[in-house]
Amino acid sequence: xxxxxxxxKYLFRKEGQNVTLSCEQNLxxxxxxxxxxxxxxxxxxxxxxxIVNDFQKGxxxxxxxxxxxxxxxxxxxxxxxxxxPTAFYLCASSTSWQGTGELFFGEGSRLTVL
Amino acid sequence: xxxxxxxxxxxxxxxxxAVTLDCTYDTSDQSxxxxxxxxxxxxxxxxxxxxxxxxxxxxxxxxxxxNFQKARKSANLVISASQLGDSAMYFCASYTGGxxxxxxxxxxxxxxx
Numbered sequence: 001x002x003x004x005x006x007x008x009k010y011l012f013r014k015e016g017q018n019v020t021l022s023c024e025q026n027l028x029x030x031x032x033x034x035x036x037x038x039x040x041x042x043x044x045x046x047x048x049x050x051i052v053n054d055f056q057k058g059x060x061x062x063x064x065x066x067x068x069x070x071x072x073x074x075x076x077x078x079x080x081x082x083x084x085p086t087a088f089y090l091c092a093s094s095t096s097w098q099g100t101g102e103l104f105f106g107e108g109s110r111l112t113v114l
Numbered sequence: 115x116x117x118x119x120x121x122x123x124x125x126x127x128x129x130x131x132a133v134t135l136d137c138t139y140d141t142s143d144q145s146x147x148x149x150x151x152x153x154x155x156x157x158x159x160x161x162x163x164x165x166x167x168x169x170x171x172x173x174x175x176x177x178x179x180x181n182f183q184k185a186r187k188s189a190n191l192v193i194s195a196s197q198l199g200d201s202a203m204y205f206c207a208s209y210t211g212g213x214x215x216x217x218x219x220x221x222x223x224x225x226x227x
Binding site: 033040042043044045056090092094100101102103104105106107108110 | 118123147149151156157158159160161164166205209211213214215217218219220
């Protein structure tokens with residue numbers, strides 16, 4: 001079945017450590033996204049990528065980095081510069097700009113900083 | 115700038131009854147799409163329904179319908195015959211191109227047996 005796979009599902013990190021969240025899709029979608037969700041809030045866009053080797057900052061990119069070396073993969077690194085990284089992270093994908101904009105989501109990764 | 119407003123932080127509904135979740139949007143674009151997503155306690159976001167700004171008919175998908183009132187910039191979700199499995203967070207979202215989707219803060223729906 002086609003879909004988006006995020007790993008790990010739960011991650012604990014000590015302050016000052018970088019962590020990388022994995023996101024893989026087999027939907028052959030061009031665009032991929034990372035969203036952050038805090039309790040009781042909607043989703044906020046961190047980064048997105050329209051095509052391989054290209055990505056754009058979203059609304060809350062500070063303290064995060066991404067890469068897009070393959071169409072299928074869009075990993076997110078939460079760096080030590082992110083002041084409040086504890087959150088639920090969702091990866092998504094969509095077809096090209098000619099689509100409706102429907103997003104297909106992974107199951108999420110919950111990051112807790114100890 | 116785009117904005118989505120969901121004014122109901124929480125809603126209760128009796129099983130088998132209908133419920134309406136409110137959503138208003140603010141955009142100056144003529145072409146846009148409106149979405150509703152469901153987020154169960156497990157965390158994944160599930161697409162429910164889509165309405166294009168030029169669609170004249172209200173969108174329907176099974177027990178879900180979108181009450182689209184363009185002049186009022188309203189896109190309410192109606193769930194008919196509520197089921198216990200409908201208990202979840204529901205997010206309204208808008209898309210005007212440019213790979214940016216804006217989400218509302220969500221409404222938590224509780225279905226009572």
